[in-house]
Amino acid sequence: MLYSAAMVAQNVNVSGIVYGEDGEPVVGASVKVDGTKTGTVTDVDGKFVISLPSERKKITVSYLGMMPKTVTVSKNMKITLNDDTRSLKEVMVVAYGTVKKAAFTGSATEVSADKLKTPSASLDKGLAGQVAGVQVVSQSGQPGSGTSFRVRGSGSLSSSNQPLIVVDGIPTSNEEYSQVAYDNEASSNILATINPNDIESVTILKDAAAALYGSRAANGVVVVTTKSGKAGKAKVSFDAKYTTSSIAGKYDMMSSGDYYKQLYNAYRAAGKSVEDANQLTQGTFTHNPYNIDNPLDANGNLVDGARLVVDTDWQKEIFHAASTYDANVSVSGGTAKSSYFFSTGYLDQEGITPSAHYKRYSASLNTKVDATDWLALGMNAKFSYGIQNTEVAGSAGASPLYDAVNFPNAVPLYVVDANGQPVLNESGNKQYNFSNPVARDMNPVAIPNMDVHRSTMLRFIGSAFAEVKLFDGLKFKTQFSPDIVYNNEHRYWNPEHGNGPAYNGRLDKYHTTDVMYTFTNTFNYAKTFAEDHQVNLLAGIEYWQSKYEYLYAGGTGVGDSQELAQATALLSPNSYTTKETMISYFGRAEYSYKEKYNLAASLRTDGSSIFGDDNKWGTFWSISGAWRAKNEKFLKDVDWLDNLKLRVSYGTSGNKSGIEHYLYNRYLSQGIYGVDADYKYGSDKGAVLVQLENKALSWEAQKMFNVGVDFSFLNRFYGSLDYFHKTSDGLLYKYPLAEQNGLLNVTMNAAKVANHGWELVLGCNVLKDSPVKWNIELNASFIKDTIKDLYGDNDVRQTNYAKIWTVGGSQYEFYMPTWVGVDSETGDPLWYNVDEDGNRTTTNDYSKATFERQGKSTPDVYGGIHNMVSYKNFDLNVQINYTLGGKVYDGIYANMMSEGNTMGSNLHKDELKAWTTKGQQTSVPRYVVNNSNSSNSLSTRFLYDATNVRLANVTLSYRLPSNLGLLSKVISGAKVYVSGDNLFTWFSSDWKGYDDIDIYGVQGYNAYPSIPTPRSFTVGVNVTL
Incomplete structure (x- = not known):
């Protein structure tokens, strides 16, 4: 850089270059001569030339998001602007715009990109434990699956409790489109389609701040903002990582030898001879795990020469190490009047079970250009294409998850001879064994690779907008935003083994399309009067439409072909179309006086078809x-107090997610009557009424009150405390009808629930001024829910989740008999029987056991602790999540403790503690062949305290130094990192199963296994050019 001073009309020409902290030239920086109106801006190389009077010696350089700097002119000027982290943190993205945090009046939490750096394949999983009042439960380790997302508890009994997801100002659909995914393994998770590397920040609106989204905001709003370009030369960033995953914890099952002896002794106790007991035991298993026919003698000991040759660890065979490859490239840059950000990504994620798999191809483009001084144009587009293979779940015999804990170890994986050696086929290959006592013609390792459960989803989310400056302070913005989903699904049952032979191969194909678009027009007026009075007004109108189309076709007799053209018989096809429209008028007014006194109000009216x-x-x-x-x-001079802010809000919002189309109508419409050839008169088809109309059906309505305080002191400590109370009224409820009506129920707005609680955030810059920087932040949430009204009903059983709904109680309250233990004299199971006067006696007859309220599945307190430590070029992030209180029912473990109720199904090692002799003290009842004592039926025997602490993530990264020699001319930054997820979980109770209590969901109940969240280790690199 050169300084030139040519005396022309007493002016001096000054030139130089402006840099940012990253060493890159700053494009469009303002350069002004102090004390004058003379100024210029830097060019695409950060260079400037400015003429200033000879008596002026200083210039001021400024740029949005950077600290302004005033310097004295000199030779060889190189001016570096530092990032204004305070300014960057001052603004937060909220509904339909941004707001200064200092003036924000609601309750919201912003999670920056720094806190989202954990290498998660999905944003929602990365948010777990990060935000007070937000509970993120990953109910399955299936790659691409969704989560149960709760903001301040559940506000509905039967509708969705998931929050609205807004991506770059676009309200998106979070509907479940999959027809072939089982249980919690859904493939339409909107946050799984967004590349986490593209995310700039996430804001979660928790109180009345969400009211501007009206009828979709009752469950809170998650506002996702993706990255945009900055002025300067093109910046290329490459990120690649490799992850290996494995099962975290397993059930401790009986070995085949132990189970054989247990069953053999039970047959002997039933009076069977040695030979019969051996043969019956082998018949129960459908296999002999020993090398001789009668391996046990009259005393239950091994005879000479007997040797165990089959002891299959089915969990080990089914759960395997899995790999994930994730690569992303982004290019960003811009000029003083335009910016762009483009990225593309590829994710290939294996599951830890035989066929679980997810691939995602993604691309994103954000652009903006100031076409004139008064017109700005922009667009953003997000494209994703996902391919998901899911496992069969639930109690189906084809489910490897079910079979992993139900197939006895005595069943071999392959066909074996008497010595346990695999029998090879004509090609010299091992042959899978399909004989077992649990599920006909099944093998949980082979079947997932023979059958197909595949979903392919193409999703496009985008927007195009124009913003016009009408006059000082007033802007008009128009935006068109499509959200398009194409989902094709393919379910194939092979003709050789499993469910398929009955059909000689079956194929089901599903195609769903959901085309949504939002057209939004807003006026925004922002003005400061007399320096101290700031006014911001917003008015808008929005039109939203969704057209959903469903098509099914299936056939049998397809054989090895996976095409319907080969089917010998077609199944009844089905198709339907639904359309929904909504028009909305909304407005918001905000006033701030010196950013000291702040007021805000909003109003929205939604009309829905x-x-x-x-x-x-x-x-x-x-x-x-x-x-x-x-x-x-009176507080200005209190030096130790840095910030003290009090907030209060009250507002209403709605929920329409549980309203099915045409529920208000009883006339013939798609989805209302069942139309089929079976309902006919002569040759004419008929119709059968399947629902009553309810023209009074309305929105579920919510009222939310919030009061909170934000504080910081000693320039080191900070935090917030919020109390909230929300009441959800007019909840959808299927009110039971008398049988003579011909229908079981009618949908009504009949129930009411309330949630109240506290949210606490405490943070500390433990080491601030030392070479080692350490920040620790804790969040805690205390939430209680109460049912206020059930339309006259006091008690409603929810048998699917072992719950009871009671006015005055929680919707998550368990309802089951109380387990007493084992009768030491007889070995019988015992439960409590409670008479009308409340007297408690024990009974060994399950039918006489009294069902009682047993506590709720939701925790008393939950939250997370986040640690950020940095030293020189090293950064360490540690995330700990915790849950205190609440209950969880382990139905999986219950199935393993059958005491002979389920013959042949595998047993947990705890069955070795079963009662055998009079006077014996044990917690496990006697084991009896074909037992009918219901000892493992629903009771508190399998109800556990859900308190747990999880080491959720540890990430260590190292930023390479800038002095890389010749590489410095090409590479502007580089980072390598290693990370571990789900590393360790501590349980307060004697927990038996996987180190993942989340698969039991918010309901805390799971009778059949889902894929648990695995333990993962990641290594990655990030390079910026």
Whole structure:
């Protein structure tokens, strides 16, 4: 850089270059001569030339997001602007715009990209434990699966409790499109389709701040903002990582030898001879795990020459190490008037079970250009293509998850001879064994590779907008935003083994299309009056439409072909189309006086086509205020207090997610009547009424109150405390009808629930001014839910999840008999029987056991602890998640403790503690062949305290130094990192199963296994050019 001083009309020409902290030239930086109106901007190389009067010696350089700098002119000027981290953190993305945090009046949490650096394949899983009041439960380790996402508890009994996901201002659909995924292994997780590397920040709106989204905001709103370009030369970033995953914890099952002896002794106790007991035991297993026919003698000991030759660890065979490859490339840059960000990514994620797999191809483009001084244009587009193979789940015999804990170890994986050696086929290959006592013609390792359960989803989310500056302070913005989903699914049962032979091969094909678009027009007026009074007004109108199309075709007799053209018989095809539209009018007013006193109010009216004429429109509103007490004169001089802000809000919002199309109508419409050839009169088809109309059906309505305080002191400690109370009224409820009506129930707005609780955030910059920087942040949530009304009903059993709904109780309250233990004299199981006067006696007859309330599945307290430590070029992040209180029912373990109720099904090692002699003290009842004592039926025997602490993530990264010699001319930054997920879980109870209590879900109940979240280790590299 050269300094040239040519005396022309007493002016001096000054030139130089402006850099950012990263060493890159700053494009579009403002350069002004102090004390004058003379100024210029830097060019695409960060260079500037400015003429200043000879008596002026200083210039000021500034750029948005950087600290301004005033310098004295000199030769060889190189000016570096530092990032204004305070300015960057001042603004937060909220509904339909941004707001200064200092003036924000609601309750919301922003999670920056720094906290989302854990190498998760999905954003929602990375949020677990990060935000107070937000519970993220990964109910399956199936790659690409969704999560149970709760913001301040559950506000509905039967509708969705998932929050609204808004991506770059676009409200998206979080519907479940899959027809072939089982249970919690859904493939339509919207957050799994977004590349985590593209995310700039996530804001979670938890109170009335969400009211501007109206009828979709009752469960909170998650606002996702993706990265955009910055002015400067093109910056290329490459990120690649490799992950290996494996099962975390297993059930401790009986060996085939132990199980053989247990069953043999039971047959002997039933009076069977030695030979019969041996043969019956082998018949129960359908296999002999020993090398001779009668391996046990009259005393239950091995005879000479007997040797165990089959002891299959089915969990080991089914759960295997899995690999994940993830690579992403982004290019960003811009000029003073334009910016762009483009990225593309590839994810190939294996599951830890035989056929679980997920591939994702993604691309993203964000652009913006100031076409003129008054017109800005922009667009963003996000494309993803996902291919997901899922496992069969639940109690199906084809489910490897079910079979992993139910197939006895005496069943061999392959066909074996008397010595346990595999019998080879004509080609010299091992042959899978399909004979077992649990599921006909099944092999949990072979079948997943013979059958197909595949979903392919193409999703496009985008927007195009134009923003016009009408006059000082007033802007008009119009935006068109499509959200398009194409989902094709393929389910094939092979003709040789499993479920398929009955059909000689079966094929089902599903095609669903959901085309949604949002057209939004807003006016925004922002003005500061008399320096101290700031006003921000927003008014808008929005039109939203969704057209959903479903098509099914299937056939049998397809043989080895996976094409319907080969089917010998076609199954009844099915198709339907639904359409929904909604128009909305909304507005918001915000006022701030010196950023000390802040007020805000919003109003939204939604009109939806899915309601009857009586309730097509719903109006939702909010009002809130905040007082920055620290800015008052009486606190200004309190040096140790850095910030003190009080907030209060009240508002309403709605939920329409559980409203099916045409529920208000009883006339013939798609999805209302069952139309089939079976309902006919002569040659004419008929119709059967399957629902009653309810023209009064309306939105589920929610009222939310919040009061909170934000604080920081000693320039080291910070935190917040919030109390909230939300009431959800008019909840959808299937009210039972008398049988003579011909229908079981009618859907009504009949129930009411309330949630209240506290949210606490505490943070500390433990080591701030030392070479080692350490920040620790804890969040804790205390939430209680209460059912207020069930339309006259006091008790409603929820048998699917062993719950009971009671007015005054929780919707998550367990309901089951109380387990007493084992009768030491007889070995019988014992439960409590409670008479009308409350007297408690024991009974060994399960039919006489009294069902009682046993506590709730939701925790008393939950949250996370996040540690960030840095030293020179090293960064260490540690995330600990915890759950205190609550109950979980382990139905999987219950199935393993049958005491002979389920013959042949595998047993847990705890069955070795079964009662055998009079006076014996044990917790396991006697084992009896074909037992009928219901000892493993629903009771508190298998109900556990859910308290646990999980080491969720540890990530260590190293930033390579900038002095890399010749590489420095090519590479502007590089980082390598290693990471571990789900490393260790501590349970307060004697937990028996996988180190993943989340697969039991919010309900805390799972009778059949899902894929547990694996333990994972990742190594990765990030390079910026």
